[in-house]
Amino acid sequence: MLEAIPFSQPARRVERRRILNDTTIRSLKPPAMGRVDYFDNATAGLSLRVTSNGVRTWTVFYRDQHGRQKRLTLGRYPAVKLVDARELALEAQRKVAHGGDPVVEKRAARDVVTFGQLAQTYIDGHAKPNKKSWAEDDRQINATLLPKWKSRAAAQISPEDLLALLNAKISAGAPVAANRLRALVSRIFTFGAEQRLVPPTANPVIGVKKPTKETTRERVLTDEEIRRLWVACETQNPYVCAWFRLRLVTAQRGGELLQMRWQDMDPTSHFWTIPGTFVKNRHGHRVYLNASARQILKGVPRNEKIVWVFPKSFMGDYKHVGRRLAQRTRANILAEPKPNAKARERADVRGHDLRRTAASLMASGGVPRFVISRILNHSEEKNITAVYDRYGYDAEKRAAMEFWNRQLSAILKGKAGTNCRRFAM
Numbered sequence: 163m164l165e166a167i168p169f170s171q172p173a174r175r176v177e178r179r180r181i182l183n184d185t186t187i188r189s190l191k192p193p194a195m196g197r198v199d200y201f202d203n204a205t206a207g208l209s210l211r212v213t214s215n216g217v218r219t220w221t222v223f224y225r226d227q228h229g230r231q232k233r234l235t236l237g238r239y240p241a242v243k244l245v246d247a248r249e250l251a252l253e254a255q256r257k258v259a260h261g262g263d264p265v266v267e268k269r270a271a272r273d274v275v276t277f278g279q280l281a282q283t284y285i286d287g288h289a290k291p292n293k294k295s296w297a298e299d300d301r302q303i304n305a306t307l308l309p310k311w312k313s314r315a316a317a318q319i320s321p322e323d324l325l326a327l328l329n330a331k332i333s334a335g336a337p338v339a340a341n342r343l344r345a346l347v348s349r350i351f352t353f354g355a356e357q358r359l360v361p362p363t364a365n366p367v368i369g370v371k372k373p374t375k376e377t378t379r380e381r382v383l384t385d386e387e388i389r390r391l392w393v394a395c396e397t398q399n400p401y402v403c404a405w406f407r408l409r410l411v412t413a414q415r416g417g418e419l420l421q422m423r424w425q426d427m428d429p430t431s432h433f434w435t436i437p438g439t440f441v442k443n444r445h446g447h448r449v450y451l452n453a454s455a456r457q458i459l460k461g462v463p464r465n466e467k468i469v470w471v472f473p474k475s476f477m478g479d480y481k482h483v484g485r486r487l488a489q490r491t492r493a494n495i496l497a498e499p500k501p502n503a504k505a506r507e508r509a510d511v512r513g514h515d516l517r518r519t520a521a522s523l524m525a526s527g528g529v530p531r532f533v534i535s536r537i538l539n540h541s542e543e544k545n546i547t548a549v550y551d552r553y554g555y556d557a558e559k560r561a562a563m564e565f566w567n568r569q570l571s572a573i574l575k576g577k578a579g580t581n582c583r584r585f586a587m
Contacts, residue, residue: 184244192216208251210239220247224258232265275359277319278312283359284350294417294442302346316354317364324366328373337374344372381510383519385573387495391511392574394492398483401476404462406483409513411455411570412563413520413537415442416513420480422471424464432456433556436539447539450560452567484511524566528585533558561587 187210190200195214199221202208207223218239225231236242236250254264281303289296306327311319324347331340344367351365383391388410395403409416412434421440428435438446451459462471474480488495488509497510521534536555562585569579 184240187218187239187244190218202248202251205248205251206255208247210247220250222251222254224255224264226258226263226265227261232263234264234268274315275317275354276312277314277316278308280316280354280359281307281350283357284353287357288349288353299346299349302343303350306343307347316351317360319364319366321366321368321370324370328370332373338376340373341376344370379512379514379518381512381515381518382522383495383511383515385579387493387511388519388570388573389576390493390495391487394487397487397492399476399478400461400463401472402478402480402483404458405472405477405480406487406513406516407458408455410516410520411458411567412449412451413517413524413566414449414539415517416480418442418447420470420472420474420477423469424471425469427451427459441539445539448554448556448559449537450556450563452563454567454570484513484515485509487511520566520570523569523579524562524585526580527565527569527582529562529565530558533562537562558587561585 190210190212192212192214197211197213199209199211202210205222209221209223211219211221213219220236220239220242222234222236223231224234234254236247236254239247242250257264257267285296285300285303289299293299310327311323324344328340328344331337331343348365348367351360351367354360355362355365392407392410395406398406405416405419408414408419412419414436418436418440421436422434426435426437427433432451434449434451436447436449438444441447459471464471465473486509487493488511490496490507493511495509495511497508499508517538521538524534524537525531533555537559565582565585568582572582573579
């Protein structure tokens with residue numbers, strides 16, 4: 163039997179009715195104002211709340227372990243019928259009997275952090291402020307992770323879920339990409355644990371090894387390959403040609419060259435000062451522009467209204483320049499085909515090979531490693547010497563870059579770079 167108890171008008175007497183089926187429930191008239199709860203005698207705590215606008219909602223009242231009365235909403239009638247409401251109420255009471263709290267559990271389920279929310283928080287709170295390569299993280303998240311995990315609770319992503327994605331990458335012939343994906347997932351969940359968004363043990367990378375062992379690329383261009391690649395650059399527009407050649411001449415990162423500004427170059431000292439905000443390791447850097455570099459820059463069209471030496475609107479698909487230049491019809495620098503691999507040409511030139519080649523040839527000519535490290539602007543170990551050593555090494559860098567200019571000039575003239583007199587300060 164359902165007992166009607168008025169909440170909005172306690173002094174008013176409310177008629178008691180026995181609800182036998184859904185028909186009698188539909189016959190209940192809404193109160194003139196406020197709401198009325200009709201309690202079911204057959205199920206403890208179950209009530210049908212009827213409001214003045216005719217909305218009928220099933221609820222169940224119970225007391226938690228601390229004796230506090232709580233009300234759990236079960237759903238609206240008629241979507242939830244009487245028989246279903248009774249079963250839901252009994253289930254809630256069973257949870258209470260076993261020490262649970264249905265209201266708390268429902269609130270926790272509603273407030274659960276999905277992987278999509280965690281990933282976006284990682285991008286906004288960590289990747290963008292701290293990583294120059296945050297856009298690549300964002301691309302991987304949108305391309306691979308969100309289509310599978312976006313609406314799932316982050317804490318419920320399992321190692322098996324991660325393995326499924328990694329194995330798919332390996333099957334597609336991208337084992338190194340699988341390593342990168344594993345590392346990204348680890349960073350996202352580590353950040354989430356630091357921000358108390360997920361438990362530390364929720365990281366699905368725990369117990370999952372790297373899919374493949376990576377080897378450091380050791381490719382150094384030969385003198386003949388340098389000559390062919392230098393000539394092939396002329397097939398590109400003046401901006402791309404100059405940018406790619408400067409990667410070899412200056413031994414600087416391609417991304418940092420893209421952010422070269424005319425205002426950052428001193429025409430007297432010939433040093434190019436790179437602000438820390440443009441550098442991978444956030445450390446400001448000074449690069450000596452030798453005669454070859456200055457000659458290349460003279461050939462770059464300059465627009466006084468544009469501060470950038472290499473405006474991206476003129477750079478086209480600059481990321482794959484090495485692949486284009488290495489084609490058989492240009493520099494013809496192709497990798498040996500792998501056994502049982504599909505018959506297709508693979509370029510054996512990457513932009514970073516130019517930086518490695520410059521460093522290796524300088525070292526072969528006697529330039530000390532610590533000077534080469536300064537030229538490359540590699541991060542130093544955080545020891546006491548690095549903390550106090552604030553000398554810029556401009557003189558050493560200038561001497562080394564002028565030596566490299568002589569080496570490269572000899573190579574481009576068809577001579578061996580090793581024929582140059584060894585480096586000396």
